[in-house]
Amino acid sequence: MSLSAQLINLMAALLLLIAFAMLSQRRILSLIHLYAWQGVVLATNNIVIGYSTGQTHLYYSALLTFALKAILLPWILHRLIVRLNIRWDVETLINIPATMLVGIALVVFAFNLALPISQLAGTITRSTLGIAIAIVLLSFLMMITRRKAVPQVIGFLALENGLFFAATSATYGMPLAVELGIALDVLVGVLILGIFFFQVREAFDSLDLRHMEKLKETDQ
Amino acid sequence: MTEILFLLGLPLAGCVVLLIFGAHPRAAVLNVAFSLAAFVAAGFLTTRVVEVGSLLAADELFFVDSFNVFLVALTAFVAFTTALFSRPYMMNERTHGRVTAMMMRLYHGMYQLFIFTMLLALLANNMGVLWVAMEAATLSTVLLVSLYRTPKSIEAAWKYFILCGVGIAQALFGTILLYFAAEKLLGAGGTALLWTHLNAVKGELEPTVLSLAFVFLLVGYGTKVGLVPLHNWLPDAHAEGPTPMSAVLSGLLLNVALYAVVRCKVLVEGALGNNFAGNLMMGFGLLSVVIAAFFLSRQRDVKRMFAYSSIEHMGLMTFAFGMGGAVATFAGLLHMTVHSLTKSAIFFVVGHAVQKTGSQVMDDIRGLVVTNPTIGWGLMLGSLAILGIPPFGVFASEFLILTTAMQQQPWATPILLVALGVAFAAIFARVQSMVFGETTAKRLPHAPALLPVFLHLAIVLMLGLYIPPYLAEWYRQAAQLIG
Numbered sequence: 001m002s003l004s005a006q007l008i009n010l011m012a013a014l015l016l017l018i019a020f021a022m023l024s025q026r027r028i029l030s031l032i033h034l035y036a037w038q039g040v041v042l043a044t045n046n047i048v049i050g051y052s053t054g055q056t057h058l059y060y061s062a063l064l065t066f067a068l069k070a071i072l073l074p075w076i077l078h079r080l081i082v083r084l085n086i087r088w089d090v091e092t093l094i095n096i097p098a099t100m101l102v103g104i105a106l107v108v109f110a111f112n113l114a115l116p117i118s119q120l121a122g123t124i125t126r127s128t129l130g131i132a133i134a135i136v137l138l139s140f141l142m143m144i145t146r147r148k149a150v151p152q153v154i155g156f157l158a159l160e161n162g163l164f165f166a167a168t169s170a171t172y173g174m175p176l177a178v179e180l181g182i183a184l185d186v187l188v189g190v191l192i193l194g195i196f197f198f199q200v201r202e203a204f205d206s207l208d209l210r211h212m213e214k215l216k217e218t219d220q
Numbered sequence: 221m222t223e224i225l226f227l228l229g230l231p232l233a234g235c236v237v238l239l240i241f242g243a244h245p246r247a248a249v250l251n252v253a254f255s256l257a258a259f260v261a262a263g264f265l266t267t268r269v270v271e272v273g274s275l276l277a278a279d280e281l282f283f284v285d286s287f288n289v290f291l292v293a294l295t296a297f298v299a300f301t302t303a304l305f306s307r308p309y310m311m312n313e314r315t316h317g318r319v320t321a322m323m324m325r326l327y328h329g330m331y332q333l334f335i336f337t338m339l340l341a342l343l344a345n346n347m348g349v350l351w352v353a354m355e356a357a358t359l360s361t362v363l364l365v366s367l368y369r370t371p372k373s374i375e376a377a378w379k380y381f382i383l384c385g386v387g388i389a390q391a392l393f394g395t396i397l398l399y400f401a402a403e404k405l406l407g408a409g410g411t412a413l414l415w416t417h418l419n420a421v422k423g424e425l426e427p428t429v430l431s432l433a434f435v436f437l438l439v440g441y442g443t444k445v446g447l448v449p450l451h452n453w454l455p456d457a458h459a460e461g462p463t464p465m466s467a468v469l470s471g472l473l474l475n476v477a478l479y480a481v482v483r484c485k486v487l488v489e490g491a492l493g494n495n496f497a498g499n500l501m502m503g504f505g506l507l508s509v510v511i512a513a514f515f516l517s518r519q520r521d522v523k524r525m526f527a528y529s530s531i532e533h534m535g536l537m538t539f540a541f542g543m544g545g546a547v548a549t550f551a552g553l554l555h556m557t558v559h560s561l562t563k564s565a566i567f568f569v570v571g572h573a574v575q576k577t578g579s580q581v582m583d584d585i586r587g588l589v590v591t592n593p594t595i596g597w598g599l600m601l602g603s604l605a606i607l608g609i610p611p612f613g614v615f616a617s618e619f620l621i622l623t624t625a626m627q628q629q630p631w632a633t634p635i636l637l638v639a640l641g642v643a644f645a646a647i648f649a650r651v652q653s654m655v656f657g658e659t660t661a662k663r664l665p666h667a668p669a670l671l672p673v674f675l676h677l678a679i680v681l682m683l684g685l686y687i688p689p690y691l692a693e694w695y696r697q698a699a700q701l702i703g
Contacts, residue, residue, distance in 0.1 A: 055408075116428060116432075117397070117400070117429060117432070120400075120426060120428075120429065121400070122404075136389075136393070140386070143382070143386070149378075152382070156382070156385055156386070156389075159386070159389055160389065163389060163392050163393055163396065166393065166396055167396045167399075170396060170397070170400045171396070171399055171400045171403050171408070172408060174348055174395075174396065174399060174413070175346075175348065175399075175412070175413060177346070177348070177349070178346065178348030178349065178351075178352065178413065181348065181349060181351075181352035182348075182351075182352060182355075182392070184352070185352055185355045185356055185359065188356070188359050189355075189359050189385070192359055192362055192363060193381070195363065196362065196363065196366065196374075196377065196378075196381075199366055199369055199374055200374055200378070202369065203369060203370070203371045203374045204371060204374075209378075211371070212374075212375040212378055212379075213375075214371065214372055214375055215372060215375050215376060215379070215456045215460075
C-alpha cells in the first residue's frame with residue numbers, strides 16, 4: 001500500500017475516532033472543538049487525495065472545508081454558546097456504554113452497506129467509504145440521543161461532514177459548484193439556527209428539547 | 221435566457237429589497253409587485269418554450285422543458301396570488317398585534333427568497349443545484365414557521381428543520397451515489413450531474429448503484445413531499461405558521477419536491493429497465509393516502525386537517541406517477557395543478573375565517589356564511605372541489621387516476637376508493653358545521669382579499685369542464701417526457 005493510501009486510511013480512522021468521541025462527549029464546548037478537528041482532518045484528507053491523484057479541484061475544496069468547517073462554523077457556534085451563556089453546560093447522557101455498543105454495531109452495518117458500492121469504485125479512497133457511511137450513521141445516533149438543541153445541531157453538522165467524506169471517498173468529491181452551494185446552505189443554516197436558538201430560549205427558558213413535546217397527535 | 225434571468229433575478233432582488241424595506245406599511249404592495257413581475261417573466265418563458273420547445277441556457281446550467289415550465293408557471297402564479305392574499309392577512313395580524321415591524325421585514329424578505337429557491341429548484345439542470353435549492357427552501361421557511369414566536373410554533377419550526385434537514389441529507393447521499401454512477405460514463409467534473417446528460421446515458425448507468433440511489437432520493441425528497449411515514453413535520457408546520465405560508469407550503473413546496481422525485485424516477489427507470497422505482501412510489505403513495513385519510517377525522521384544528529388532506533393528495537399524485545404510462549402521468553400532472561390551486565384557495569379562506577373567530581379549533585368556528593357570505597361559500601366550494609365533487613378539476617384528475625388504477629393495478633383501486641370516501645366524510649362534516657350555524661365572529665379591520673380564492677376556484681372549475689387544447693397538448697408532452 002502506498003504512503004498516500006496509508007495516510008488516507010489514517011485520516012479515515014481519525015474521523016471515525018472523532019465521531020465516537022462526539023457520541024460520548026458531554027460538554028458542549030468540547031463538542032465544538034471536536035467538530036473543528038473533524039473539519040481539519042477532512043481538509044487534510046482532501047489535500048492528500050488531491051496530491052496523490054492530481055485532482056487540483058480538491059485543493060480548493062480543502063481550502064473551503066478548512067475555512068468553513070474548521071474556523072468559521074466553530075467560531076460562530078462558540079460565539080453562540082457564549083451569548084446564550086451555555087458555554088460550560090454539561091449534558092447528562094444516560095448510558096454512554098450502551099450508546100457506544102450501538103455505535104459499534106452501526107459501524108459493522110455501515111461496512112456491509114458500503115461493500116457493493118466500494119467494489120464498483122475505482123478510486124484510491126474506496127476502502128474508506130464504509131467509514132464515511134459509519135460517520136453518517138453515528139451522527140444520526142448522536143442526534144437521537146441528545147436532548148439539547150446545540151448538540152443536536154452539531155450532530156447535524158457532523159452528519160453533513162460524513163456525507164462530504166462519502167463524496168470524496170466514492171468520487172473524489174462533487175463538482176465544485178455543487179460543493180460551494182452545499183457550503184453556502186450549511187453556513188446559512190447555522191446562521192438561521194443561531195437566531196432560532198434565541199427564540200427557543202425566549203419561549204421555553206432553556207434549550208432543552210424535552211419542552212418541545214407539545215405537538216402530539218392525540219391531544220389535538 | 222433573459223426570461224430565466226428575470227425569473228430568478230426578480231425574487232432575489234425582491235428578497236434583498238424587502239429585507240431592507242419590509243417593515244414599511246407599503247411593503248406588502250412591493251411584495252405583490254415583485255411576485256407579479258416574476259409571474260410575467262414566467263409567462264414569457266412559457267410562451268418561449270411553447271414556441272421553440274425545450275431549451276438549455278447559461279452553459280447548460282438551466283434546462284426548461286414542457287414538464288418543468290408548467291410547474292414554473294403554476295409556481296409563479298400561486299406565489300403572486302398568495303402575495304395578494306397575504307397583504308390584508310398580514311395587515312390584520314399586525315393590527316391584532318401578533319407580529320411586529322421586524323417580523324414583517326423577515327416575513328416579506330423570506331417570502332421572496334422562498335419563491336426564488338422554488339424557481340431555482342425547478343429550472344436547475346444540475347441535480348446538485350436542485351438539492352441545494354431544496355435545502356435552501358427549508359432554511360428560508362424555518363423562521364417563517366416560527367414567526368409568531370409561540371412555544372408551539374417554535375416547536376413546529378424545530379421539528380420542520382430537523383426532520384426536513386435529516387431527510388434532505390439522505391437525498392444528498394442519493395445525489396452522491398448518482399454522481400458516482402454517472403462519473404464513470406461522463407467523466408468527473410461539471411457534466412456528470414446535469415440531468416440532460418444523465419438522461420442521455422441513463423440506459424448505461426450502473427443499476428445496483430442507481431436503485432440504491434433512488435431509495436435515498438425518494439426518502440429524502442419524499443420527506444419534503446410529506447409522504448407517510450416521513451410526514452410528521454407537515455401538519456405542525458402548516459398549523460403553526462402564518463396562513464400564507466401554509467398556502468405556499470402546500471401549493472408549491474410539496475409540488476416541487478415531488479417534481480424532484482419524478483425527475484430522479486425518470487433516470488432510475490431508464491437505468492434499471494424494470495418497475496422498481498414506480499413500485500416504490502406506488503407503495504409510499506398508497507400508504508400516504510390511506511394513513512392521511514384516517515388521520516383526517518381525528519383533527520380538531522382546521523389548518524391541521526387541511527394539511528393532512530395535502531398529504532393525502534400528494535400520496536395520490538405519487539401513486540399516479542409511480543404507475544406511469546401516458547394517462548396516469550397526465551392525470552398526475554393535472555392533479556398537481558388543481559390540488560395546488562384548490563388547496564391554496566382553501567388556505568386563503570381558512571386564514572381569514574381563523575382571523576375572524578380568533579381560533580383555529582374547528583368547534584369554535586361557526587356560521588361563516590352569516591358574517592361573510594363570500595368567505596363561507598369560498599370554504600364550502602373549495603372543500604367540495606378538493607373532495608373531488610364534479611364538475612371541479614380534482615374530480616377529473618382523480619377519476620383518471622382511479623380508472624387507470626383499475627386497468628393497471630386493480631388491487632389498489634378499492635383501497636384508494638375507501639380512503640377517498642373516508643376523507644370525504646371527515647372533511648365534509650367538519651366544513652358543514654363551520655360554514656353554517658350561529659356565530660359571534662367579528663368583522664376584520666382590513667377587508668379580506670377574496671379575489672385569489674375565486675380566481676383559483678374558477679380555474680379549477682374550468683379544468684374540470686374543459687381543458688384548453690394547448691394546455692392538454694402541454695400536459696401530454698410533459699407526460700411523454702416522464703413516461
